[in-house]
Structure formats: C-alpha cells, structure tokens
C-alpha cells in the first residue's frame with residue numbers, strides 16, 4: 001500500500017523555484033517510467049489483496065453499489081480480453097461515451113491494461129463534437145450506451161461500436177454487446193507494460209480559432225496526477241472522496257478516476273446530473289469527507305438555501321475547487337454553513353493541476369488566489385515579449401519546462417504549431433503574482449469561454465450555428481454571469497428575409513445543443529445587421545465583448561443610483 005500524504009513527509013519545496021526532488025515523485029509510482037509501466041496496474045492491480053473499496057456508485061434512486069479493487073481487476077482483465085478479440089492492441093485508441101458507472105471504469109481500466117489509449121467523449125456531446133474527435137484520434141472502437149449510440153450513426157460503423165445495455169434494452173443491429181461479451185471473456189490478462197512516454201489518454205481541448213485540439217497524455221502524467229491528489233487534495237486513506245466532475249473531461253478523468261485509484265482510495269460516482277438536493281443527500285449518505293467540484297456547483301449548493309446545509313455541517317474535512325476562479329463569498333459561506341475550508345486549484349487539460357492552495361504549505365489560503373505552483377512545477381508570469389514579470393504585473397501564466405519535472409505535455413496531437421516556445425508553455429490565462437509567489441487569476445488572453453467550469457471554444461459554437469439554414473454569419477463570446485462565471489452569447493446575421501424572433505433564438509440554441517453539445521449552446525442570442533470585422537474580414541469578438549461589458553456596467557450604475 002502506498003504511503004498516503006503525511007504533513008511531515010511532503011517533499012522539500014522551494015517557493016522560489018518550486019524545485020522538487022523527482023525521486024520523491026517517482027516514489028508515488030511502482031512502475032519504471034523508462035521501461036515498464038501500466039496504468040491499470042498503477043490504478044488497480046497494486047491495491048489488490050487489500051480488500052479495499054475502489055468505486056462507490058450511487059444510482060438515481062439512491063442505491064449504493066461498492067466495487068473492490070479485486071472486482072475491477074477481474075473486470076478490466078475481461079474487458080482487455082474483449083478488446084484484444086476485436087484486434088485492439090497497444091497504442092490503439094478506444095473511445096468511451098458512458099455514464100458514470102462501473103462499466104465506464106471497467107472500460108477505462110481494460111483499455112489501459114492492454115496498453116491502449118482511452119479517449120473520453122462527454123455524454124452531452126452531439127454528432128458534430130463526436131465526429132471531429134473520432135476523426136482526430138482514429139479510435140478503433142467506441143464503447144457507449146443505448147442513450148448515446150444513435151449519435152454515432154453515420155460516423156462509426158456499428159461493427160466498431162460496443163453497447164452497454166440493460167437486459168430490457170435491445171441491442172442495435174450490428175453492434176457489439178459490451179456486458180455480455182466481457183462476461184464471456186477470461187478474467188486473466190497479463191498487463192502490457194510500456195514506457196512513460198507512451199500514451200494512455202487522448203484528451204481534447206477547445207481553441208478559439210479552430211476545432212478542438214488533441215492533447216496526448218503519456219503514462220508519466222500519472223505521477224503528476226497522484227502528486228495533486230496528495231499535496232493539493234490532501235487525499236487520505238480514511239477519506240470518502242467525491243469529485244463531481246464528469247470523467248468526459250480532464251478534471252474528472254485525471255482526478256475522479258486515475259488520481260484516487262492510484263493512491264488506493266475509493267472514488268464516488270453519481271449516475272445522475274447535478275442537483276443541490278442529490279449532492280447534499282449523497283454527502284450525508286456516504287459520509288463524504290473530501291469533495292471536489294467547480295464554483296458553479298458550489299453556487300448551486302448555496303442557492304439551495306442555508307437550511308439545506310444543516311444536515312452535513314462539519315462533516316466535510318476539505319473541499320477543492322477547480323475550473324473557474326473561486327469567489328471569496330463562496331469560501332465565507334462554506335466556512336459559516338458547512339464549517340469546511342475550500343481550496344482553489346488551477347489547471348488545464350494540457351497541464352493537469354499546476355497552481356494550488358496546498359495543504360502541505362504553511363502559507364495561509366488567500367481568498368481570490370489560486371495558490372502556489374504545485375511541487376514539481378515552476379510557473380512564471382510572462383509579458384507578450386516572453387519576459388518574466390514581477391509581482392502585481394499582469395501577464396500570461398506559463399510553465400517553465402526545464403524546471404518542471406512533472407510537466408508531461410509536449411504539444412498538441414498532429415499539430416505543427418509548437419505549444420512550447422522558448423522553454424515555456426503559455427497557458428493563455430492572464431494572472432498576477434503576489435510577492436509571496438501566489439497566483440491570482442484575471443481572465444483569458446484570447447476568446448475562450450469559461451462557463452460553469454467548461455472551456456468552450458467560440459469557433460466550435462459559431463461553426464455549428466452557421467450550418468443552420470437561417471444563419472449567414474455568427475460570432476460567439478462569453479458574457480459575465482453571476483452563476484456560471486460566463487455564459488455563451490451569439491450574435492447572428494440572418495439570411496435575407498428571415499426575421500429574428502424569440503422562437504428562432506430558441507431554435508438556434510436547440511440546434512447547437514443537439515448537434516454540438518448540451519452544455520455549449522448560446523443562452524443569449526442577438527440578431528444583428530453585421531458583425532465588427534478587421535479590414536481583412538476577421539470577426540472582432542473583443543469589440544462585442546467590450547460592448548456587452550459596458551452595457552452591464554451601465555445597468556449596474558443605474559441600479560446603484562436608483
């Protein structure tokens with residue numbers, strides 16, 4: 001059993017350079033990064049024999065099913081045999097588009113056991129988002145369920161789709177029956193060991209100017225994931241840990257699946273969508289002690305009222321926040337009504353979590369700050385010319401590659417433009433450093449939208465909108481929103497003779513929701529005569545954003561003086 005976090009054993013940490021002894025980090029891993037590592041062994045097999053619960057699944061009706069590491073070893077070996085029977089081998093990509101349940105974990109671990117690469121597809125995606133991602137990864141097989149399988153029609157041949165179905169659901173013609181096939185396979189499959197540079201995940205991240213980019217994740221990233229669990233989440237053996245993020249995204253896959261399992265701890269999955277009521281109920285029912293989620297989720301808990309919190313007051317030991325900046329009001333409310341500190345953490349799909357309010361540091365948590373570089377990473381603030389900036393000088397947050405032994409990202413999949421220049425990975429997030437090295441988030445240097453913890457690429461939404469017959473041109477921006485940080489707003493130029501009505505606005509939102517993704521639709525739509533453009537015809541989203549912010553400020557001023 002891996003020794004879990006102990007305040008006395010946190011690796012030596014130099015706030016000046018974030019110097020971190022790599023040997024301490026390697027101690028988080030049983031495998032040999034240069035020669036022999038398998039993600040399923042790290043996240044499952046090495047905890048077998050301890051009779052520990054790995055996964056706690058809560059169904060919609062509140063039933064809890066517990067699965068041990070022994071159970072997952074058996075399931076992952078059967079799944080690996082099933083994948084092998086489909087001709088899948090080391091380095092091949094298998095995509096999963098599944099709800100949060102044991103089939104999802106069996107799929108992920110089975111893919112890793114065989115030395116293959118797991119690609120997550122968020123279940124809210126529509127065909128447009130799926131098609132691009134599968135074309136990018138060339139996935140050999142997609143594992144999905146009855147609720148999502150139709151979205152694959154015309155994109156993937158049915159013979160390359162394995163369906164998770166209940167006994168009362170009919171298997172679509174030509175598709176593979178995942179549960180039945182896996183159950184019929186042998187529970188013996190020797191893991192395929194690879195090197196730390198071989199891939200085990202293929203993620204995607206939205207851009208502002210093009211379609212989402214592939215983020216290849218090598219096996220060495222496991223060290224970084226487990227370091228985050230230890231030093232920032234402070235996961236302990238006795239914790240009941242629940243990260244509510246969906247494993248269709250980086251924060252959920254890295255830190256609701258790989259991270260806790262690697263440390264031999266159990267992770268909670270709730271198969272339903274988020275509601276404040278179910279969240280309070282599950283924390284109470286399972287005795288959750290460590291909760292992770294996004295500020296929007298926390299704001300929804302607060303909106304449910306002070307009374308709702310009474311039953312779990314004092315039950316949580318720690319709460320971790322990611323995906324959006326954490327407002328000080330949320331910290332105060334959690335302190336007063338739940339008697340628990342919330343620690344703000346910052347990261348990206350490309351980096352994993354890199355700036356955190358760690359538990360091992362003696363610095364107090366500063367409200368409004370995302371914290372300090374994680375051990376193993378050195379971060380700096382750069383200006384446009386790549387010069388390092390001092391305290392209180394806004395610039396872009398960058399990771400210093402040479403001094404960040406845990407940084408695993410080297411560049412986007414199949415893209416020629418380098419992601420790392422002059423030894424730095426520029427995150428695109430604008431920040432300011434304090435004299436003590438803590439980092440405060442300011443915004444984005446580009447047009448990427450941060451909404452409810454999701455990063456939404458305006459280009460993706462615009463591309464979906466212009467496929468609608470009524471739309472000639474579209475520009476999409478994020479506008480400030482008190483609940484979701486930002487919401488998506490679309491400015492639409494309509495085809496000749498089409499009138500912009502509330503019904504059409506709703507139709508366009510629905511169109512994006514079903515074609516692109518249920519979370520990325522424009523919640524606000526303005527019909528306009530034309531869009532602001534540069535002389536060369538490039539849409540100037542920043543002018544639209546500026547006008548929106550001026551409008552909001554004018555309204556706030558009017559309210560103040562009323």
Ligand SMILES: CC(=O)SCCNC(=O)CCNC(=O)[C@H](O)C(C)(C)COP(=O)(O)OP(=O)(O)OC[C@H]1O[C@@H](n2cnc3c(N)ncnc32)[C@H](O)[C@@H]1OP(=O)(O)O
Pocket residue numbers: 122123124125244245246249250251252273274275294296297322323347348349352353452453454455518519520
């Ligand atoms: C490094 C990192 O990766 S950092 C963090 C990564 N980000 C995340 O993990 C995202 C965090 N955000 C969330 O989990 C959610 O937004 C929450 C819990 C905060 C709030 O959830 P909700 O408000 O219920 O809905 P959510 O924002 O997920 O979705 C928006 C819409 O998509 C729909 N939707 C969401 N998931 C699905 C799904 N799997 N299938 C179908 N529809 C879905 C919702 O019903 C909602 O529809 P509505 O607007 O018509 O009501």
